[in-house]
Amino acid sequence: MFDLKRLVRKNIRNLKPYSSARSEFVGMAEVFLDANENAFGSPAGNGYNRYPDPRQTEIKQRVAAIKGVDPTQMFVGNGSDEAIDLLFRIFCEPGRDEAVICPPTYGMYRVSADINDVNVREIPLTTEFQLDVPAILSGISEWTKLIFICSPNNPTGNLMQRKSVIQIAKNVNGIVVVDEAYIDFASEPSLTKELGNLPNLVILQTFSKAWGMAGLRVGLAFASPEIIDLMNCVKPPYNVSGIAQQAVVDALDDQKRVEQWIESALQQRTFLAATLRRFDFVETIYRSDANFILVKVSDADALYHFLLEEKVVVRNRNNVELCGGCLRTTVGTPEENRRLIEALESWCKSRIDSE
Numbered sequence: 001m002f003d004l005k006r007l008v009r010k011n012i013r014n015l016k017p018y019s020s021a022r023s024e025f026v027g028m029a030e031v032f033l034d035a036n037e038n039a040f041g042s043p044a045g046n047g048y049n050r051y052p053d054p055r056q057t058e059i060k061q062r063v064a065a066i067k068g069v070d071p072t073q074m075f076v077g078n079g080s081d082e083a084i085d086l087l088f089r090i091f092c093e094p095g096r097d098e099a100v101i102c103p104p105t106y107g108m109y110r111v112s113a114d115i116n117d118v119n120v121r122e123i124p125l126t127t128e129f130q131l132d133v134p135a136i137l138s139g140i141s142e143w144t145k146l147i148f149i150c151s152p153n154n155p156t157g158n159l160m161q162r163k164s165v166i167q168i169a170k171n172v173n174g175i176v177v178v179d180e181a182y183i184d185f186a187s188e189p190s191l192t193k194e195l196g197n198l199p200n201l202v203i204l205q206t207f208s209k210a211w212g213m214a215g216l217r218v219g220l221a222f223a224s225p226e227i228i229d230l231m232n233c234v235k236p237p238y239n240v241s242g243i244a245q246q247a248v249v250d251a252l253d254d255q256k257r258v259e260q261w262i263e264s265a266l267q268q269r270t271f272l273a274a275t276l277r278r279f280d281f282v283e284t285i286y287r288s289d290a291n292f293i294l295v296k297v298s299d300a301d302a303l304y305h306f307l308l309e310e311k312v313v314v315r316n317r318n319n320v321e322l323c324g325g326c327l328r329t330t331v332g333t334p335e336e337n338r339r340l341i342e343a344l345e346s347w348c349k350s351r352i353d354s355e
């Protein structure tokens with residue numbers, strides 16, 4: 001039933017991709033005169049005069065082993081943002097095709113759709129912040145090429161039910177994109193295990209969150225080798241810099257430390273949720289499978305501005321669908337969380353004083 005060729009835009013189906021010097025040559029050589037680099041050196045440091053590996057071979061080998069996938073099922077991009085944009089450019093004909101998003105969710109899906117002139121169909125989450133499967137299945141059309149599911153979801157923090165995601169993927173012809181930016185903090189494993197069963201599944205992950213490399217811009221996509229091939233053909237040849245590639249490879253040796261940080265973040269998340277519960281202006285603390293907590297408070301805008309005056313920045317989600325009255329706070333270090341709690345205590349005090 002699933003026909004990848006039929007989903008791909010005609011211009012992409014017919015694309016003859018750019019062939020870079022470094023992707024044409026395979027094997028061992030000693031003298032590289034193929035890429036017009038500065039042969040003498042680089043003021044930035046040893047090796048930076050050379051173009052980086054366009055296929056990110058080392059990252060793929062290492063990460064594929066960790067994640068239990070094949071390197072051919074893996075795309076490495078300049079942040080997840082690049083993967084999101086590539087999916088639009090590969091699958092969505094501007095001005096004709098559509099994408100489905102399930103608000104409240106991550107803002108980049110719509111921005112990327114708008115940039116690519118792709119119509120967005122919004123099918124909101126239920127009041128429990130879960131996927132409305134019947135609404136999604138009846139809301140898609142023959143022009144729906146991409147369905148974005150964020151799990152754990154930003155800004156609500158919860159995982160989507162696995163069976164809902166699988167049910168959607170099995171019953172649509174489009175590509176189901178599951179954004180797992182926060183999966184390292186979650187109580188359930190990644191959906192990568194389902195890749196073999198679901199040819200239309202694309203899973204996004206990133207080095208920006210648990211792995212602590214937001215500044216390097218490295219994102220990942222996992223999908224069938226056929227979808228990954230398309231992404232590799234459409235991406236700019238040298239989309240991930242040499243510095244970023246080397247830093248990721250080095251960081252993979254430090255997995256233990258990352259796991260300890262995740263453990264600390266989870267402890268702080270529990271502590272923060274328990275502490276927030278004690279404030280009378282806190283109405284709801286939503287269950288989180290991520291490194292942030294969504295909190296419903298009695299006067300979100302005023303509290304948000306008060307916190308800014310106290311030099312503590314959280315994310316105001318008051319004007320977001322289904323998130324009225326909500327602020328989203330990242331789980332910080334113990335010291336940062338203490339600053340947040342002190343500021344909230346001052347807020348209580350200032351309200352009592354003004355009564």
Ligand SMILES: *Cc1c(COP(=O)(O)O)cnc(C)c1O
Nearest residue numbers: 079080081106154181206208219
């Ligand atoms: C932070 C975040 C990302 C990360 O994007 P990068 O471009 O990889 O930094 C992706 N998806 C969601 C939902 C996020 O919150």
